[in-house]
Amino acid sequence: EDQVTQSPEALRLQEGESSSLNCSYTVSGLRGLFWYRQDPGKGPEFLFTLYSAGEEKEKERLKATLTKKESFLHITAPKPEDSATYLCAVIEYSSASKIIFGSGTRLSIRP
Amino acid sequence: KAGVTQTPRYLIKTRGQQVTLSCSPISGHRSVSWYQQTPGQGLQFLFEYFSETQRNKGNFPGRFSGRQFSNSRSEMNVSTLELGDSALYLCASSPESDGYTFGSGTRLTVV
Numbered sequence: 001e002d003q004v005t006q007s008p009e010a011l012r013l014q015e016g017e018s019s020s021l022n023c024s025y026t027v028s029g030l031r032g033l034f035w036y037r038q039d040p041g042k043g044p045e046f047l048f049t050l051y052s053a054g055e056e057k058e059k060e061r062l063k064a065t066l067t068k069k070e071s072f073l074h075i076t077a078p079k080p081e082d083s084a085t086y087l088c089a090v091i092e093y094s095s096a097s098k099i100i101f102g103s104g105t106r107l108s109i110r111p
Numbered sequence: 112k113a114g115v116t117q118t119p120r121y122l123i124k125t126r127g128q129q130v131t132l133s134c135s136p137i138s139g140h141r142s143v144s145w146y147q148q149t150p151g152q153g154l155q156f157l158f159e160y161f162s163e164t165q166r167n168k169g170n171f172p173g174r175f176s177g178r179q180f181s182n183s184r185s186e187m188n189v190s191t192l193e194l195g196d197s198a199l200y201l202c203a204s205s206p207e208s209d210g211y212t213f214g215s216g217t218r219l220t221v222v
Binding site for chain 1: 115123124142144146153154155156159161165166169201203212213214215216218
């Protein structure tokens, strides 16, 4: 069964304390992996799409990487405004458009 | 440019009633997907429409249905509402089936 597992479930960091979020996936053929940020009461906000192992993408303090079995979202010197739930999702070739989401990591950055 | 617009933002319905939710995608986007988000199950795929045709469907009962119009606007209908249908319903649009942009969602409460 296709699965997306995110860890940790929750993470509390001090402002400026860098860390990484993990997303491991099990799909028959990965077409793409997405990272989203979601604030309370709002829809997910698109961050990155990764397509192949070895690919990396950066945006401000965030950097996403991809291997054949997992993806990492690295957060460098985070600020309180980076506090949110970060969601990982995959789409596989056979389903074409069905996205499978992980349960998310709740990130809290203390000033 | 305008984002994905979902209406209404909040809705309260009684068990047994039916409800229709609306989604206007980003101009030019032909793919519209619907998701249910609950604290216990996370984000779950309902269905996806592309050029007025349902292209993919998740594991939800037949009470959940949708359609897409020629202008790409989409509606989702839930009949015979149950308490467990209370959730945030999210719509996402994409030019094809990649880089999905989400709306802010409709918060449905069934009493």
